[in-house]
Amino acid sequence: MTLDAADLLPLLVAWPLLAAVGPLVLARRWPGAAQFGTALVLAGQVALAGLVLAVVATDGPLSYVVGGIPAAFGIGLLADRLSAALALLVAVGALGAFLSDRSTHDGPYGSLWLLLVAGLTGVVVTADLFNLYVFLEISGLAAYALVAHARGTDAALAALKYLLAGTVGATLYLLGVGYAFVATGTLAMADLGPALAAAGHDSTLVVASFALLAVGLAVKLALFPLHTWKPDAYSAAPPAVAAALAALGSTVAAYALVRVTYGVYGAAFFEAVPTVRTVLLAAAAASVVAGGVLALRATDVRRLLAYSSVSQFGLVALGVGLASPTALTGALVTLVGHAVAKGGLFVAAGTFDRAYGVRSVADYAGLAGRTPLGAFAVAALAVSLVGLPPTVGFAGKWLLALGAVETGQWAVAAVVVLSTLLSLAYAGRLVERLYLGESAHGGAVAADGGLPARPDTLALSLVVASAALVVALGLGAGVLTDWFAPVVEGWL
Amino acid sequence: MTELPLALDGWFAHVVYACLVGVGLFVLIDDENLVKKVVGLNIFQTGVFLFFITSAYRVDGRAPLVTEAGPFVNPLPHVLILTAIVVGVSVTAVALALVVRLYETYGTLREDVIRDLRAEAAREAAGEEVSR
Numbered sequence: 001m002t003l004d005a006a007d008l009l010p011l012l013v014a015w016p017l018l019a020a021v022g023p024l025v026l027a028r029r030w031p032g033a034a035q036f037g038t039a040l041v042l043a044g045q046v047a048l049a050g051l052v053l054a055v056v057a058t059d060g061p062l063s064y065v066v067g068g069i070p071a072a073f074g075i076g077l078l079a080d081r082l083s084a085a086l087a088l089l090v091a092v093g094a095l096g097a098f099l100s101d102r103s104t105h106d107g108p109y110g111s112l113w114l115l116l117v118a119g120l121t122g123v124v125v126t127a128d129l130f131n132l133y134v135f136l137e138i139s140g141l142a143a144y145a146l147v148a149h150a151r152g153t154d155a156a157l158a159a160l161k162y163l164l165a166g167t168v169g170a171t172l173y174l175l176g177v178g179y180a181f182v183a184t185g186t187l188a189m190a191d192l193g194p195a196l197a198a199a200g201h202d203s204t205l206v207v208a209s210f211a212l213l214a215v216g217l218a219v220k221l222a223l224f225p226l227h228t229w230k231p232d233a234y235s236a237a238p239p240a241v242a243a244a245l246a247a248l249g250s251t252v253a254a255y256a257l258v259r260v261t262y263g264v265y266g267a268a269f270f271e272a273v274p275t276v277r278t279v280l281l282a283a284a285a286a287s288v289v290a291g292g293v294l295a296l297r298a299t300d301v302r303r304l305l306a307y308s309s310v311s312q313f314g315l316v317a318l319g320v321g322l323a324s325p326t327a328l329t330g331a332l333v334t335l336v337g338h339a340v341a342k343g344g345l346f347v348a349a350g351t352f353d354r355a356y357g358v359r360s361v362a363d364y365a366g367l368a369g370r371t372p373l374g375a376f377a378v379a380a381l382a383v384s385l386v387g388l389p390p391t392v393g394f395a396g397k398w399l400l401a402l403g404a405v406e407t408g409q410w411a412v413a414a415v416v417v418l419s420t421l422l423s424l425a426y427a428g429r430l431v432e433r434l435y436l437g438e439s440a441h442g443g444a445v446a447a448d449g450g451l452p453a454r455p456d457t458l459a460l461s462l463v464v465a466s467a468a469l470v471v472a473l474g475l476g477a478g479v480l481t482d483w484f485a486p487v488v489e490g491w492l
Numbered sequence: 493m494t495e496l497p498l499a500l501d502g503w504f505a506h507v508v509y510a511c512l513v514g515v516g517l518f519v520l521i522d523d524e525n526l527v528k529k530v531v532g533l534n535i536f537q538t539g540v541f542l543f544f545i546t547s548a549y550r551v552d553g554r555a556p557l558v559t560e561a562g563p564f565v566n567p568l569p570h571v572l573i574l575t576a577i578v579v580g581v582s583v584t585a586v587a588l589a590l591v592v593r594l595y596e597t598y599g600t601l602r603e604d605v606i607r608d609l610r611a612e613a614a615r616e617a618a619g620e621e622v623s624r
Contacts, residue, residue: 073568130572135580144586153597157606160590167533167583175513175540175577182547216513258573 005055009064009077009125011049011221012087013135016041017118031106038110042095047118049084049091056266059492063127076127076188082332082487086124086255089336090117093247093343096466100347100459101354109149116142116244120252129177129264133170134254136220139252140166143245147237158229158236165229169219176212179205180264192264201265201272210269210276213260220253221313222454223283224290231298231306239350242302247343250309254316254335261320262491270323272306280321285415287314292422296429299360301349304426305342308385311419312338318412319400324328325492327403332484334396337473341384341393344466347459348378355455361430365437374460375434380426384470387420392468395477505546512539524603526594530587537580544569544576 014086019041024033033250056062061080070075079087094117119139126132137359144166148159183205184195196206215226222230230250234242242342261269270277291311298304312334319331352358352367352374368375387398472482516536518564520529553565598606 131576134575134579137583141586142581148590148593153594155595155612156590156593160587160594161586162534163583164529168517168520168536169585171537171540175543178540178544178547178569181544187568187572351578393516464562 005059006064006280008052008055008063009079010047010066012045012052012079012125012434013077013118013122015048016045016114016121019044020111020114023114024108027107027110027484034110035102035105039098040093041114042091042098042117045091046088046095047123049088049121052079053084053088056081063416066182067265070447075131076152076190077125077126077129078189079216080305080487081483082258083124084257085336085483086252087121087241089249090120090124090248090252091198091340093339094120094244094461097240097244097247097343097347099239100243100456100462101350102458105149105238107149112142112146112149113391116146120248123252123256127189127264129180129189129192129260130174131187132260133174133177136173136253136256137167137170139249140222141242142172143249146241147245148231149241150236150238152236153327154236158232162229162233165219165226169216169226171216172212172219173216175482176209176214176216179209179212183209183472189264193266196265197268197395200271206265206269207273210260210265214257214276214280217253217257217260217469218283218317221250221257221317222310223314223317224287224388227287227291227307227310230310231303234306234346235300235302239346240354243346243350246305246309246346247339250313251335251339254313257317258320258328258331258335267323267492277323278322281412282320282410284314284317284321285412287311288415288419289314289422292419292426295426296422298426299362301359301361301364301430303347304361304430305345305349308423308426309342311423312342312385313417315397315400318415319403320404321411322400322405322409323492324407325488326399326406328488328492329481329484330396330399330401330403332488333392333399333477333480336480337384337392337396337470340469340473341381341391344381344463344470345378347466348374348381348463351455351459361433364430364433367433368435371455371460374455376461377460377464378434379431380467381463381470382431384474386423386427390474392473392477392480393470395474395480399481505542508547509543511540512536512542524605526591526601526603527588529603530584530591533587534580534584541573541576541580544573560592608610 022036023034026037052062061078064077066075066077094113116139119135119142122135123132125312144159144163147162148155177187180192183203184192184198186192186195199206219226232244237245241289250300286309291307291314295304295307295311298307316334319334320328336453342451351464358364358367380391384393387393389398397420399414404416513518516532516539518531520536523532525527548566548569550563550565553563556564556567594606595601598609600606
């Protein structure tokens with residue numbers, strides 16, 4: 001039996017999915033071993049995803065059909081440059097977030113974590129609309145259970161709210177898939193494009209199917225006003241889970257939106273039905289502004305970060321709606337940059353919480369004096385959210401604004417600039433507290449609860465690493481745009 | 493056996509599907525009882541499933557078996573919905589587990605009561621801090 005490079009693709013999903021049984025069995029007797037085993041599996045996933053990325057870089061896109069059934073009927077998997085990059089992002093993000101909190105958890109924590117990775121990776125590499133729904137729900141189910149893993153009732157209530165919203169979103173997506181299927185009779189992404197064009201892009205059925213798919217994914221993305229589950233879920237979840245979900249959950253949903261819009265419906269669909277594009281742009285712009293304002297009003301750091309995500313994913317949706325190569329590249333760069341920055345910030349929030357017991361923005365006062373390196377890294381990550389050079393956030397926003405100007409959408413360009421001002425206000429508030437705030441309680445907090453009073457070294461180094469990555473990606477933004485260029489050119 | 497296919501063929505099935513989706517969403521949003529919210533979610537999903545199954549229908553269609561000739565019902569939506577039903581069952585299970593946990597804590601299934609209890613607890617915690 002010879003192993004083909006394309007055989008790596010199903011392995012990418014099957015490896016975490018099958019290994020997810022392990023921690024469940026181990027955790028009953030040896031919780032430590034379950035924890036260690038999960039980390040090992042995740043490390044293996046990083047290696048696998050890295051290998052796929054390397055193969056895609058040299059040989060071009062990989063595709064695979066499960067079970068040898070013809071692609072029109074079988075379940076197709078596809079890894080082009082975009083999928084491969086996001087699969088690696090998912091693997092690295094999941095490993096980093098998992099390592100950031102190594103307090104032992106009881107029960108199926110590790111298994112759920114691996115299921116989450118399997119689901120997210122599945123969404124990224126699938127080439128079939130219905131299969132995407134199934135993977136979306138696998139990752140969703142794992143995410144709901146992980147959010148509920150924190151002790152206390154806040155977590156249960158937040159998880160239930162997340163579950164109800166997430167399931168409605170996924171079901172609306174499924175309904176959209178149904179309409180697309182009725183219009184064309186196929187579900188494979190590659191076949192759907194021409195079939196939808198043949199059915200007529202402006203036919204009611206096709207427009208309705210896109211609208212339902214987009215609204216369904218918008219719930220998962222947490223675009224305003226469908227975002228209300230997000231702050232609750234992110235602030236109630238265990239810190240490591242919040243970091244993983246913030247970095248990966250909505251990022252993968254945004255990937256799905258990009259893939260469905262351009263990989264299935266195509267830019268021609270927007271040209272045939274300009275109203276859809278206008279509505280998408282309006283919803284995205286509302287998200288950018290509302291998310292920024294809500295983040296400005298938030299007192300809890302994790303809620304602030306969650307609202308900031310609403311704003312940032314609004315920017316990504318703007319890039320999707322602009323339908324110009326520059327703006328779409330900007331959206332993809334923003335997607336990757338936001339995942340790294342937000343993941344790092346949530347790891348930092350969790351680490352500071354455990355070390356100093358700080359949760360609100362006011363509590364962060366004078367933290368720079370106690371953990372200079374951590375505070376500096378947080379400041380760098382916040383700068384990337386704002387979109388100032390030399391971070392990757394700047395590269396993304398610059399391309400988005402450029403794309404808006406190129407297509408003559410001045411209002412959109414104004415929204416991008418406004419988003420920078422809003423994010424400067426809320427990120428600035430955080431950084432100002434860190435550096436200039438008077439430390440209200442000195443060392444009292446640490447003495448009070450017998451907390452370690454020293455941030456976990458590994459978690460802190462992860463925060464610093466993500467800050468370094470944000471700057472490195474910003475300086476080498478050309479590499480990122482060149483990497484995505486073939487995919488974007490194939491679409492537009 | 494003729495009545496059922498007729499019902500599936502016409503606009504009738506689509507009306508039922510739209511009603512189920514609407515009723516499900518309404519219960520999900522409006523009802524304060526958490527279990528009824530989960531039931532509403534199920535009704536909503538079932539409506540979508542019905543839509544898929546309707547799309548498989550062909551006039552005089554038979555069960556898709558290789559040995560017989562003639563127009564077949566499209567098997568693909570049935571397979572898809574089988575998968576979607578499994579997903580729906582899993583979601584319901586997780587949702588009910590969470591509802592049980594909330595019931596154990598608050599002793600109620602009503603969301604508004606839980607909200608009041610939480611607000612009260614938050615007020616008490618704040619008051620304690622002030623008095624300290």
